[in-house]
Amino acid sequence: MENKMHSNGSSMGKCPFGHGSNTASSKTVTEWWPETLNLDILHQHDTKTNPFGKDFNYQEELKKLDVEALKNDVRNLMTDSQDWWPADWGHYGGLMIRMAWHAAGTYRVADGRGGGGTGNQRFAPLNSWPDNASLDKARRLLWPIKKKYGNKVSWADLIILAGTMAYESMGLKSYGFAFGREDIWHPEKDIYWGAEKEWLAPSDERYDSVDKPNTMQNPLAAVQMGLIYVNPEGVNGNPDPIKTGAQVRETFKRMAMNDEETVALTAGGHTVGKMHGNGDASILGADPEAANVEEQGFGWANPTKTGVGRDAVTSGIEGAWTTHPTKWDNGYFEMLFNHEWESVKSPAGAWQWEPVSIAEEDKPVDVEDSSIRNNPAMTDADMAMKMDPIYREISLKFKEDFEGFSDAFARAWFKLTHRDMGPKDRWFGPDLPQEDLIWQDPIPKGKKDYDVEAVKAKILDSGLSISDMVSTAWDSARTFRGSDFRGGANGARIRLAPQKDWSGNEPKRLQKVLSVLEPIAKAFGISVADTIVLAGNVGVEKAIKNAGMNVSVPFAPGRGDATAEMTDVESFEYLEPKADGFRNWQKEEYVVSPEELLLDRAQLMGLTAPEMTALIGGMRIIGTNHGGTKHGVFTENEGALTNDFFVNLTDMAYKWKPAKDGIYEILNRKTSEVKWTATRIDLVFGSNSILRSYVEVYAQDDSKEKFVNDFVDAWVKVMNADRFDL
The missing domain is CATH 1.10.420.10 (Peroxidase, domain 2)
Known part of the structure; x- marks a missing residue:
């Protein structure tokens, strides 16, 4: 008997299955009972989705990696493999940079979530965000390299490395690179990307007032659902560089970037590559997560044209920013300040800025035919670099100092791509920078060889209560964020500003406890950080004895004490528990x-x-x-x-x-x-x-x-x- 099938493979007859695997056919518990407490974010730590065994250690795998061979393969990829996805001007640099940027650029300092440290761009919703159109091709171009090196390099590391190697292949001297990002194996359910129910919903929905960027809902940083930063056409798609500049400032601040870093990143990101809007975006196929199975993870198919080169459509804005889009130079600032600009519509109907007049030789060549030259283009955010008074001053400084700009960008790019990796103990590779950077929350090494039991005995005789000892150790440690590996008891920053004054730390009680523990630490020549944790352990062990049992709490010495000079007070404010x-x-x-x-x-x-x-x-x-x-x-x-x-x-x-x-x-x-x-x-x-x-x-x-x-x-x-x- 014939059983006709739909195009998606489902039977038109009565389904013989119980729908146990059909995730779209039945409601979840939280849909039936919206007020129930959803524990899914804690189940995120379940290891059942990880295809590796419990003994897999990525740091050990990295020791087997031939780093130079990998870097060469990635560097060579930039101008090779042009068969199924031809690159603009024969160079994948712009595409790979955008992929790495959009992976790292989801980081926000308020909760430390997002960023490129987990390879989460492989999964929904990020793999299908409108702002990530065509990055599915970038990741697939990297697959032969990932296949070759296997478990010795994670997707997370490879994605960020590809962006860094792209810059190096075009002439930038990078600040460094660290391996050590471990892949996740399912979407990060704990990340709140916004309450909107549709892509690119008006940004008013996440502001008390869109004219006051600092009223954006926390912990969000991007201005609209499905964007990495700001709307390139302007606030809610309306060109106004001054308003857009204000949104850029707030968004980058929420990513832990200051004004100089913001200008450097904006200019450096737009020194190479181009924007794509030479066509009708409405005819593009479904995003990767919604596409049919025969698309095999690809999305945004162009049903009438090639979808590459002149026919590529992603942002809807069309054009390169500079005269030489595959070369690291100072062309961005020269283009921005040497011309007057006017807002026009792209072939895709998006607002963009183009020069009022420009010499033919200053135009970038066509991506397919070098005998043709096209107008450059700028976004509303680019124009903010010229029109916002603070950004303008920084931009002019960089325009006159290319070496200074290159150094500022290399450092800002390193910060962007490593911000969520945590301290140097998690880093690996031959290209680690030697300089200690304050945003890494540096902590000196502590003493490991000392008489732990003698210290515990002194703490036990100190007169501190169980509550005081346990509470202080807890308050010191609870700041840890697995999202970006910041905070924690190591460093004993609970004794420094701003933590010593947080109301959640009960400042008066805290100072009383520290006045007892600090002399003990000094007497034994050990860190206050170790002493605080040891005191907590002493309190727990005493509570266990009070319950009639005898259990020892394991302790690992070696914590160090950070100083005020090692502490970015403004940045640490975000770690305050509410x-x-x-x-x-x-x-x-x-x-x-x-x-x-x-x-x-x-x-x-x-x-x-x-x-x-x-x-x-x-x-x-x-x-x-x-x-x-x-x-x-x-x-x-x-x-x-x-x-x-x-x-x-x-x-x-x-x-x-x-x-x-x-x-x-x-x-x-x-x-x-x-x-x-x-x-x-x-x-x-x-x-x-x-x-x-x-x-x-x-x-x-x-x-x-x-x-x-x-x-x-x-x-x-x-x-x-x-x-x-x-």
Whole structure:
């Protein structure tokens, strides 16, 4: 019997399957119940999607890599392999630079997420963003090289290396390059790209006022959904270089770039390559994620033309910025300042700027026929480099100092492409710069060989409470962000500005604790950073003994102490916690719920849902609440690391009701006596079905030792999260 098929391969008859793999045919739990707490961002740390075994070590694989051979292959690629995807002017440099730029350029300093450090451009939504049109071809051009070197180089490293080698092949002396980016194997669900439901929705949706760029919703940096930076045509597609310049400034600030770095990156990025808008963008095929299976991961197919060279359409703006688009030179500034410009429409209908008049020899040659010359073009952001007073001054300085511009760009490009890699302990390769850069958060090496037990004994006799020791160590370590590997206990920056004054760190209590621990560190000739963590371990071990058990908390010496001169105060302000559910504290009310803020903090710290659960239960019982509040301290034996939090949360002898100011009361069912108080953070562990499943494990009579061991493991993980030297 004939069974007709749709073009997408599905049967027109009744489907015989249960739709277990049809992700488009049924709702998810969060779609059925939108208010439920979505733990997916913590499951991101699950390793089940990784095709490598648990013993795979990328740093060890990198040691086998022939770096020079790889660099030569990538460099040669720039002018080879012109068969199936011909390059503009026979050079893939512009395409490879855009690929690397758009990978790294998603980084934002507010939460450290985005960036090129994970190879996430291979997955949706990034692989199908409108701003990333045709980058699918760039990655596929690299496939033969990735295939050749295999596990010895990650996609993340290869993508960024391709951009750097492209610049070198066109004449730029690069500042350096570091390998060490490890690939992920599924989309990063934890990254919030915006609430818009359509690509390139008007930027008004993410601003309180589009005329005030600093009102853009945090932690976003790009002005519209599907863009890397700003709209090249102008604010909401309307040319106005002054307004666009203001958006450029805010966007690049949110990427941790200052005005000089912004000008250098804008000019350097537009010194080579071209924009593509010589055609009708509306006829292009689906993006890679939506394309049919026969497209094999390619998108934006041009059904009527070749889609390359003169027919290429990506941004909709058409033209090169400089006279020699495959050469690193000062042509960008010369073109920008040596001509008057007017706004016109491209063949694709996009707003762009072209010279009012220009000599024929100053025009770039056609990408296919060198006997033809075409007008150069500029975006609204380019014109901002000329018309914004601050950008103009910097641009004119660079125009007169090509060497200074080249150095500024090389440094800014290195920062752009390495900002999310963390400290040098994570870097590998022969081209590492020797200079310590403040944005790397440098930390000197600490002493490793000393009598740890003697230090612990001194701390134990110091008179500090369990709460003070554990809370201070936690506050020092909780700043760690696995998104860009910043923060953490190493460096002991909790004793420096700005961290020493953060309200979440209880400055008065912090100074009292530091006044005890710093002399101990000095007496033993060790770092304050090590001493703070050791004190936390001492507190945990004491709490375990109070619970009738004896478990040692592992410790790895060797942390160093950063100085104020090593600390970028403005940059570190972004690491300030606005809430910490682990210490039952929130700075103020926010649009999102306290439990959502807890998940965000836990994900940044690299914790799984079970680890988060164990830590919450232990921190409550130890008595580490901010300000000493008793919310969630479900025990008669505070300071002993028991499983009482879980036992009493699940005890049906009690009932729960809202009180006031976001606080809940736990009442004896028979007497209605208030037994304990709690926050939403505490009660969500009993109300959410997934979290409750973990709570029930720890509440069992046979789980007392398991809970302590799991707490210790999670505690050590937090304390060592930034120890890339281990």
